[in-house]
Amino acid sequence: MREFTVPPVAAAPQVGGLADAVFEHALADPDRVAFGRKGPDGEWRDVTSAMFRDEVLGLAKGLIAQGVRFGDRVAIMSRTRYEWTLFDFALWTLGAQPVPIYPTSSAEQVFWMLHDSEVTACVVEHEDHAMTIGSVIDRLPRLQRLWQLDSGAGAVAELTAAGAEIDEDVVQRHRRAVTPESVATVIYTSGTTGRPKGCVITHANFMFESDMLTGRWDPVFRSRPGEQASTLLFLPLAHVFGRMVEVAAVRAGVKLGHQPVMAAAELLPDLAAFRPSFVLAVPYVFEKVFHAARRKAEREGRAAPFDKAVEVAVAYAEALEHKAFGTGPGPSAALRVQHQFFEKTVYGKVRAALGGRMRHAMSGGSAMARRQGLFFAGAGITVFEGYGLTESSAAATANPPERTRYGTVGQPVPGTTVHIAEDGEVWLHGGQVFSGYLNDPRSTSAVLNDGWLATGDLGSLDEDGYLTITGRKKEILVTSGGKSVAPSGLEERVRAHPLIAQCIVVGNDRPYIAALVTIDQEAVEHWLAMQGRVPLSPAELVRDPSLETEIRRGVVAANTLVSQAESIRTFRILAHPFSEEHGLLTPSLKLKRKAIERAYAAEVEALYG
Known part of the structure; x- marks a missing residue:
């Protein structure tokens, strides 16, 4: 089959924006529990739809008081937490555009995204994030405001207090100006194939x-x-x-x-x-x-x-x-x-x-x-x-x-x-397909x-x-014998072994397919303990014959599902996992193949020695 369509189950929205649901729910059922929020004591407390509406409204007023207007872009650099959702809906209430930034992003990544999206303000979680922004702020002339969630009373309380005198009608006028076609957010791709692109x-x-x-x-x-x-x-x-x-x-x-x-x-x-x-x-x-x-x-x-x-x-x-x-x-x-x-x-x-x-x-x-x-x-x-x-x-x-x-x-x-x-x-094809990449018509026309x-x-x-x-398409490996191999399926099957954390298949322009494998440290510690063995250092593990035998079982099991030409002929166990910190994983845990092959060039060469 070449094409398949499923008809819609609801009409596409003709008016309004994402924040409308907050106000509609609060009006229709103010006491309904909308959120569970974990407090500093570890206890979960309920937030009703009316309470959330009031918090969104108060924060939106504060953002207006600090100069945020319809169409402005505001970056958010934080882990997943209640305040992020609060900022999202406050910004959407104003017709502003949140730009999410992974909290683990490097200074140069942060600079590129803030510069490319021309943000005028930024919300960060803590001081380390603020320092990351501070290290590049001299190159970001449009960035005028920086708020920190975990500083003093916190950004939410400070902004809410700053907007206390703003009339609610100012916020509602902004909200009524939002249409379905308005930009909600610019989300940057994870950058597995180069510089991140901003999806509008x-x-x-x-x-x-x-x-x-x-x-x-x-x-x-x-x-x-x-x-x-x-x-x-x-x-x-x-x-x-x-x-x-x-x-x-x-x-x-x-x-x-x-x-x-x-x-x-x-x-x-x-x-x-x-x-x-x-x-x-x-x-x-x-x-x-x-x-x-x-x-x-x-x-x-x-x-x-x-x-x-x-x-x-x-x-x-x-x-x-x-x-x-x-x-x-x-x-x-x-x-x-x-x-x-x-x-x-x-x-x-x-x-x-x-x-x-x-x-x-x-x-x-x-x-x-x-x-x-x-x-x-x-x-x-x-x-x-x-x-x-x-x-x-x-x-x-x-x-x-x-x-x-x-x-x-x-x-x-x-x-x-x-x-x-x-x-x-x-x-x-569908109503969820984005409108293009920010400031990048060439890449947009390509997809x-x-x-x-x-x-x-x-x-x-x-x-x-x-x-x-x-x-x-871009990851297909072609061996020197002309065999095309899709690596992801093989990697997934190797990873099914409980001791294996990550696997990357190599072999482009090489005579056969090989793999680099990292181990699940917690699983290996358990495996050693069940054998009555003492813990081993990473350097000792990669040379351990019993571990190599176990990993080989995972590779052989994966090979049974592909042809001989596509099978993994040899592998190397690595002492340390691929990490985002070392630029080998995206924030969404995808392998950066080119970066890994560069970082482990010697190990890859040894596979073909």
Whole structure:
């Protein structure tokens, strides 16, 4: 199949902007809990829709008092937290344009984004961020204001006090001037292939995206009787996925909480306390939850029963999948009995680790292994995998609730068309497609053609319109023997091994495919402890024969799924993971391939020595 369209489930908005939902909800249901906000004492407190409206209004008045006007761009450099959402909606109320900046960005990256977007003010989280801005401020003549969230009384309180004398009608006049075509934000790409480009996203883009998602995935975004739908946002708000979650939650009336750290040690306690009914995450989070549960079972001497429970969950979910597509009768009586046996001992504990209320999740950002999706579905949490880009305001496809096809990224979001070009490139058309790159007509014309977005990704559509992503056009490796290899699928399969953290496949213009592999330190420490061995230093680990044997198993397992010419012939274990700090990962954890190959040129050469 070359093209597939899903009709819209809601009309595109004709008037207004993103902030209108804040005021409408406060008017219609002022006491509804809109947010859960974690205090300094670690306790979660409710924020009603009326309280949030009042905070947005007070902050918007303060921004006006400080000179922010319709169309101005204001950068936000922070981790995910409640105040970011507050600033977003206050700025949208005024028709201003937030420009998100990753908190880990270097001074030169910050300079480029602030300079390119011509921001007039900036919000930072703490002093380190302020110092980063300060180091380049002499080259940013348009930047007039800098506010710090964690300084003194805090930027929110200071701005709210500054705007106390501003008449509310001034704010409302700004809000009424916002139309769907107004620019909502400029989000910079992660820069895997060069200097970041500013994606111009309108209010209409975000409203279309959120309304189509919440309309089609109603079981996810709506509450059960007697319960309010809620989600904990731990994705970076500097990334389009996190911003879409924020917007969709506010528009759909979902209780929203914020968590600034995605590491399992920090995230899992807040999931248990907040108890979300669903989450939107990247596969990394689900991998961490699964591996943590597996290690716990192994420490307690229950590895074999856990592994059996995994097999049962996968088989159970696969049987339900076949039934949904009319290719099977569903789980057999014996399988249902086995599944029920493991419900309390394994599956219920996995759900409890995620708060206990969760029954759905959405995953994007990178590929999720089919087996992992089947396991979580069998354990009672259906993970709807999707696909999108910054240029498509997040999701362009996702698996539908009633017919999830694991291992694919689903069908087009309602109102969206997916087309596969002659060379296999995925093209998108829909109301969420961005309007272009800021100050870069050449790059814009390279990806936008009559409303169609050329994604740069390669993929295929099956007979039911489900999309499978097979790689990136620019990342295809061609060996010296002329064999074309898409590295991402191989890398994903190697990473399925519990001891492996990252994998990058190399081999362009080389005689065969090889790989650089990094290890999951926590998993390896557990593995050593289960063998009764003492911890090893990174330098000792990369030379450890037992570890090499384990990693080889992961590579061999990946090779069974490809032809001999595409298989990984040899690999090198690295002492340290690829990190954003060293310029080898983007802030959204994507590999910077060229940078990695430059940094490890000697190791790559040794693979072919």
